[in-house]
Amino acid sequence: MWGVLIIAGVVPFLTFFMLCSKSQTATRVDALFSSKIDTARFITNLNEMIRGFVAGNLIVGSMMALATTLMLLGIGMKGAIPLGIASGLLNLLPFLGLIFSLALPLAAAILQFNTAGPFVTITLTILLLHLVSANLLTPKFIATRVSIGPVAATVGILFWGWLWGVMGLLLAVPLTAFVKLIADLHPSLSHLSNVLAPAPRPTPRWVRYGETALHRAIPYLRGRPGVKPGGSASPAGDSSL
Numbered sequence: 001m002w003g004v005l006i007i008a009g010v011v012p013f014l015t016f017f018m019l020c021s022k023s024q025t026a027t028r029v030d031a032l033f034s035s036k037i038d039t040a041r042f043i044t045n046l047n048e049m050i051r052g053f054v055a056g057n058l059i060v061g062s063m064m065a066l067a068t069t070l071m072l073l074g075i076g077m078k079g080a081i082p083l084g085i086a087s088g089l090l091n092l093l094p095f096l097g098l099i100f101s102l103a104l105p106l107a108a109a110i111l112q113f114n115t116a117g118p119f120v121t122i123t124l125t126i127l128l129l130h131l132v133s134a135n136l137l138t139p140k141f142i143a144t145r146v147s148i149g150p151v152a153a154t155v156g157i158l159f160w161g162w163l164w165g166v167m168g169l170l171l172a173v174p175l176t177a178f179v180k181l182i183a184d185l186h187p188s189l190s191h192l193s194n195v196l197a198p199a200p201r202p203t204p205r206w207v208r209y210g211e212t213a214l215h216r217a218i219p220y221l222r223g224r225p226g227v228k229p230g231g232s233a234s235p236a237g238d239s240s241l
Contacts, residue, residue, distance in 0.1 A: 007167060038185055045181050052145025053174050057092060060137045064088035064129055071125045072105060075118045083108055091130055094157045094169050098130045146177035149198040 018025060030039040068091075069084025077083065083105050091101040105122050113119070139150055148156070156176030160168035168175075176196065183193035 004166065042181060042185050045184070046178070049146050049177050049181060050174070053142060053177070056138075056142035056145045059141045060133060061089045061092050063137065064091045064133055067129055068101075068105070068126065071121065075113075075121055077105070077108065077118070078112060079108065087126065088129075091126065091133060094172065095161070096166075096169065098126070101130070102126050142173065143198065146173060146180075147198065148173070148177050148180055148196050152176060152180075152196040152198075 026039075026043060029043065065085040065088030068088040069081055072080035072084045087101040087104050090104065091097045093100060102123060105126070106119060109118050109122060143150055143153055153173055153176060156179075157169060157172040160172040160175055162168070164171075180193055180196040183189035183196065
């Protein structure tokens, strides 16, 4: 929790300074990676991915919060609106979201109800909402906007959660989508891009066989007159051909 609070305090300042130096940052990124990837396209795709991720979470979170609030109002719980909003938004968290979204209204219900009915209603409703969110809403509104498949998103959640703990779980989907953005723009990473994509594309033949064919041709090129060891032909070799 202390690490989360530190990061939460630093990120707004980092965002502010990055927005103030937006043009300079773009120039630095272009100078650093222009020889490897199309930086203009990468920045455009990154902006679209971030917008899609934020918009998708807002849509899914709003739907979950509305459904949870209506359920709490239906059973007559006091403070149903703030509890429903908080529980619905907590349901977006991977793995731990179900536990947190259940714990909050159940803790409030302990102080207000003496029968088992409200507890069963809260538990079943939030479980159902979590299943609908994880299997229908999240793939439709979030995974499709960041262009990664559900299996890739799950593996990314496991990896980033193992690497960075709670913050890794929260940022797993955008970090996995960020890796895919880089793989999309680099030919040698096309296989990784296909692994992360929701619908893999056929790998071009020149990507599959280009490097192998080059290695096979190098011994023959080295033995030809007028060809330097690096593989480039000299003017004299061109004239002899």
